[in-house]
Amino acid sequence: MSEMAAEQITADGRRIGPVVMEMKNITLRFGGVVAIQDISFDIREGEIRAIIGPNGAGKSSMLNVISGFYVPSEGEVWYKGARRPAMKPYMVARQGIARTFQNIALFEGMSVLDNVMTGRLTRMNSSMWSQALWKGRAEAEEVANREIAEKVIDFLEIQHIRKTPVARLPYGLKKRVELARALAAEPTILLLDEPMAGMNVEEKEDMSRFILDVNDEFGTTIALIEHDMGVVMDLSDRVVVMDYGKKIGDGTPDEVRNNQAVIDAYLGVAHD
Template identity: 70%
Template sequence: MTVMDPTLEEVKKRAEEREVLLDLENVSLSFGGVKAITNISFNIKKGEIRAIIGPNGAGKTSMLNVINGFYQPQEGVITFNGEKRRSMKPHLAVSQGIARTFQNVALFKGMSTLDNIMAGRATRMKQNLFWQMLYWGPAQREEIEHRKKVEEIIDFLEIQHIRRTPVGTLPYGLQKRVELARALAMEPELLLLDEPMAGMNLEEKEDMSRFILDVNDQLGTTIALIEHDMGVVMDLSDRVVVLDYGRKIADGVPEEVQSNPEVIDAYLGVSH
């Protein structure tokens, strides 16, 4: 980060220069007769933090679900890393390089922090049943090699002290952090964060913001972020897309979006 705030033009220019990682074209999704997403197009560029905002029920989470294959849109084309598709099996998202966290913490409650993060590496572990049963030779080597990676992430997010704690017993803020750790363990190219700071106090929010920036900065991970705290969104994100009633109403750098009258009507004006 530079000391001087860059001007609007500079920010826009920087965004322009980046390569497109994910491109959504005219995506529509409906459940029965209910339209969740109507004809939305936008893109996410490599290395940026892209915020998706909008009032409750605007279709933000559905948008993430479409991106990682959990929902299958009826129309539209999704291009990720040059590969076109409309839908895919959700468990394939990870091997493509898309990981995510959830609005309501979706950790494996009965498992320890360590196991939760290790589970994030499930797709990368290959040793067969036989070696696993012996826990020896290749199986043990593989386990340790991944443990090392996981420990790096644990250090990165400063959660060493809760390594062995069952996550069900952790306070909410830490659970959110473990969830981020699990997503990072998948070594994603694109990280989808669904309200990573919901229900947090100011201090926890600051911590989480710092981690998000660090991930983006040090690991070079592209991030798509849903968040309700406008301060956080405006500070963190490079570009913002605004949804309302399943439609896109604005798209651009934070300063632009902030001054867009439609956005103020739909969202900022109402809830703040």
């Protein structure tokens, strides 16, 4: 793995900061199945970090470990300089980690705006009574949260579907709404599970643009899983390559591209 200074400026002028999250010797087992085997890597502030690998390599499991949905069988997750104890996913979300899902997980019956507002839930503190009566804190909170939701809606250019129920939207737009909901949480780290899966070229271009813009405008750290190699190589600063639960490569897109183990994994060399 390439060594980097605590802080660096990329060729296109973005600031990449110190390590914000570190995975130390993570192993994840489901009964006898080893999904992830002794993997370590780090994510730096402000970078776009990709996790790639063939089907069943354990990428989504890895993302679930980062988001706190899975507790690793062995190993430690370090976040902002401290070891993260096992905690419920919503607690992880409150710490500033938001995600999107491979198979869209939105509230289909609710409008786009309401879905985006759910991204603000972890930031709301008013009591149930206060919200029900629309008194005191609840009103001020709602206004402040709506403002943030509207900025995200503007940013992702989905104003025209603000009031449309999600069920009526085409796939590409649903993906964008999911991104909006994750962004509404104003995350420190944004996890994207196959953000371009099933998209056509134009939709992929739009999504890439949005990912870059999010990273650029808000300085959000992004960790993403993606199958489209072209997209991964163009977007990311550093790439982790997994195969059969093991890490087989880690580095800049160029380093990874020339890594023999990676080439073998993708071109299909026989495994023992």
